[in-house]
Amino acid sequence: MVLLKTKETKTEDNLNSFFIQTDAKRNQSFQEMMFSTIKMLTDTLDKTEEPYSGKTPLQIKEMLEQPDLYSFRGETWETVLEDVRRYAVEPAIKVQHPACMAHLQCPVVNPSIAAELILSTLNQSMDSWDQSPAATYLEDRLVKWMIELTGLPETGDGVFTSGGTQSNYMGLQLARDNWCQKKLGHSVKTKGLPKEAERFRILCSEDAHFTVKKSAVQLGLGEQAVTTIKTNNNKEIDGQGCLSTVKELKKDGLLPIAIVATAGTTDFGSIDSLMEIADIAAAEGLWFHIDAAYGGGLLFSDQHKKRLTGIERADSVTIDFHKMLFQPVSCGIFLVKEAGSLTVNSQQADYLSPTEDEECGMLHLVDKSVQTSRRFDALKLWMTLRQIGIRTLGEWIEQIIDLTKKLHDEIAQKQAFELALAPSISTLVFRYIPETEIPETMVDQLNRSIKNELFYEGQAVLSKTKVHNKQFLKITLLHPGANFHNGKQVLEAIIQKGQTLEEKWRGEEIYG
Structure with missing residues (x-):
């Protein structure tokens, strides 16, 4: 006798095919999809002899304009995977190839790829504790570990970010709000920008990352707020150049609020004189932000970490693990010297981080970040450090x-x-x-x-x-x-x- 499938059993079959289940017996489809994906990737990369296929922009565009690729009628997994191989994997830049040396785009280590599968499967969001119970405290502990590694004081704190753009934005956001609060007694969080904001100035190297200007625009200060300092033959700014610029700005009635030092410029890898700049920032009462998105990896090297001496004096620090630490994009961290400075990003939401949760000892990381929904990227770094070692x-x-x-x-x-x-x-x-x-x-x-x-x-x-x-x-x-x-x-x-x-x-x- 043939049993006819009801609508309910067909729906259940579909769910078993497309969702991972808590019942291991029903996860054969998930396992087969993962194994076949891994085989497709390894087989394709095994046959790769060049870092790029050689296709021109026009060829890529024409290749991806085929109507069948956008019919979305539902296909077999084999068909989908073959199209992914042909239209996405084969034409991709192969960061695994030693002749791929264009950008700050690293090959990634296996434990971080395994972590990507785990964190994507669990799909935890790092904004509230009840969405990511263990993940919350694991990230928090890794932040404390990074505070120790950089030499920042125990009062420090931080949060994982999507990378240098977000971290630099947060550094300058805190610089703006901190200056307004301390110098003007003005809360940007509650009152918006003060009238003096048009005179605010942020100092950085002429070779600093473009996100310094981009952040100034997003913070309502405009590109005019960024004053660049000429660099020497090694593309570095020194203390004297910073000090003379600060003095000139003040003489002109402008208000320097922050100095951004770069530890590893994108174009040249240059490292500014961190200790000298730290002295000037302290003497002039300026926020000291270090963009170490690139050079932060030197902290992991016994031989080279001394080149970042002075990073421990920063008010805020940007470090990307998806550059010199072989992690998949995205994986960055933003650190601060004083945990309290992060409160500018806290907003009360009864559904997400009610005040009574604090009394229960719950930690909601949403109060530290400009993001709400956020991936458990700390898992990648943790698994990498556990297996490979510092x-x-x-x-x-x-x-x-x-x-x-x-x-x-x-x-x-x-x-x-x-x-x-x-x-x-x-x-x-x-x-x-x-x-x-x-x-x-x-x-x-x-x-x-x-x-x-x-x-x-x-x-x-x-x-x-x-x-x-x-x-x-x-x-x-x-x-x-x-x-x-x-x-x-x-x-x-x-x-x-x-x-x-x-x-x-x-x-x-x-x-x-």
Whole structure:
């Protein structure tokens, strides 16, 4: 006898196919989907020989305009996974490849990928304790551990963030509100911006991250509020430059409220004079924020952490684990010297963080963050530290920095290259110099063409930047598995491509 399925049993079958269950016997579909996804990824990456497929923007756009990809009628998992492989995985940048060295985009360690599966499966939100009971206290304990690692006082606190953009915003938000409260007796939280706000000024390096200006805009101060300080030949600001700028601003009737020091600029990896700037901030009564989104990884290295001396004196600190600590995006942290400064973000919500919960000892992290719903990203760092250990992570960072120095020496020996400056962390900025003397604009175009053609040929993923308004190439090393041979191959590919383009352009007589 054949039993006909009722509407209820069909619905239950669908739920078992598409939702993980608390009954392990019903989770075969989940397991099969996870295993097949892992196999697709590993099989595809095993066959990958280049860091990029070579497809142009137009080719990618046309490839993804096929109507069938957007019919959304329901497909077999095999069909969906095959399309994901073809249209998302194969055309992706392969950060696992040692020739992928364009941006602060790292390969990720296996325990952090496993953590991504766990945290996504559990789908806990870090805003209230009853949504993330153990996760709340695990994040809180990791924050305290990071406070100890940076040397910030025991009064410090912090919260995990989506990355440097959010962390820098929070640092400058606290700087603005703290200055208004202490200097004007004015609460921005309750009253909004004071009339003096148009005279507020935030100091930072001319090579600081663009999010300093972006934050000033979002905070209602405008780009005019950001005063940049010229850097030295190593792209660093020093104490004297900060002090003279503060004095000039005050003389002009303006109100400096904060100094942002950078520990690892995005373009050059430069580290500002943290101790000198800390002295000036303390003497002038300014909020001292350190953007260590990139360079914060040095804290994990016994050999290099002394280069961040002064970070313990910051009022607030930005660190990204998805840069030098091999974590998937997003995974950052924002730390403060005084826990009480985070209260500017607290808002009472009876459904989420009622006052009576505090009497029960509940901790609601929503009061520390500008976010409400938030992922349990701390799990990735915790699992990574547990399995790999801080010593090994530090050794990987040291290997990357050592390789950067060796490649710098290799570049310096070649007449085909011009270096912008010596590396500070793991970034190399240089440009190809043609054998034939040509106009500067053509040298710029030549370097852009080298970068683009190597990218579309799948040989190397490089970046570019401007130095004194001239076009330079940029290599950022974040792969602990990369070696001198890999780097030398990329340098040789740059020279070969430059020579090929030179010869081609001469033949076309476009030098003018």
